Amino acid sequence: MPQPSTPVTFRNDVRMPNRFMLAPLTNTQSHDDGKLSDEEYHWLTMRAEGGFGLTMTCASHVQFIGKGFPGQLGIYDDEHIEGHQRLATTIKANGSLAIIQLHHAGMRSPEDQIDQQPVSASDVEKYNTRGLSLDEVHQLRDDFIAAAVRAQKCGYSGVEVHGAHGYILTQFLSADINKRADEYGGNLLNRARLLFEIVDAIRATCGRNFLLGVRLSPERFGMQLSEVKTVCKLLIDNHDIDFLDLSLWDVFKQPEEEAHKNKSLLQHFTEIDYKDVKLTVAGKINTGKDVQAVLDAGVDFVAIGRSAILHHDFPKQVSANADFEPAQLPVSQAHLAKEGLSEKFLTYMKGWEGFVKEG
Secondary structure, eight states, X not given: OOOTTSOEEOTTXXXXXXXXXXXXXXXXOSOTTSOOOHHHHHHHHHHHHTTOSEEEEEEEESSGGGOOSTTOOBOSSGGGHHHHHHHHHHHHHTTOEEEEEEEOOGGGSXXXXXXXXXXXXXXXXXGTBEEOOHHHHHHHHHHHHHHHHHHHHHTOSEEEEEOOTTSHHHHHHOTTTOOOOSTTSSSHHHHTHHHHHHHHHHHHHHOTTSEEEEEEOSSSTTOOHHHHHHHHHHHHHHSOOSEEEEEOSSTTSOOXXXXXXXXXXXXXXXXXXXXXXXXXXXXXXXXXXXXXXXXHTTOSEEEEOHHXXXXXXXXXXXXXXXTOOOOOSSXXXXXXXHTTOOHHHHXXXXXXXXXXXXX
């Protein structure tokens, strides 16, 4: 089985120097207009310096009305290009692949952030959300594609399309949320149509040498495990992607659906034939032993969240010591500041129960 420090070569011969990916993490540090801040630049480039073979941005919205949180990094306007060029250049200068995650929050966009009613696949009264018109669906698709083109111009190594966590592409995938009667609603193929059209057009527009990944999550927000597995297989077999990123909440847990508790959530996905598509997973991969266990299970590289916040050089620590364990929670604000978190990010992290020491 591969060691964490061994390289990964994608199907287009792009090389990742090790098996550590910085998970796309909400950090609320950039400017309200979506422009990159010095604080977010510092936080991300520290992780590249710390040895992450792939450094991924936070979810970056492709339309203003897709904003999901305050201080979110945007990629919906050419005004954002200068900051992204600076960021991508420095990440790559540290030997890391620079990947931006393309995102639209849909019904999860806070009204006070977008100054209008949020949108989704369909009307959702509970969230005061209106369904997109067919023309607006096509515009959303085109704006994802335009954001990928913009990212390529900025020098990124590739993009990840965010189809997880109840955001707009999940809202289209979910039979619980998507009640459309046109070609983007109904059966699973129709509900996945928007995702597939985005992926296919990004590949056609940006070419083979631009890394293209998709993030999916198999539970919550009306997602069915069997349907997510089907979408994975369709992406592998029929759509030209380089990697799948599965957010499992906890890679070691059992599925929530009774019918699928015969094996772990991770096993459900490692048993898929990925052909030459690479697999990464996220969810409580916290220690050196966790990293190796996930790689031993057949995953190509690991997405690190919590431990990357605690230690900017987590990959170097694990490569030097296979038994490395991160700092015990809660940690001091001084520790997190030393690890590159600004006041805004620290304030956000205080919302994670038991993460930051009080006082």
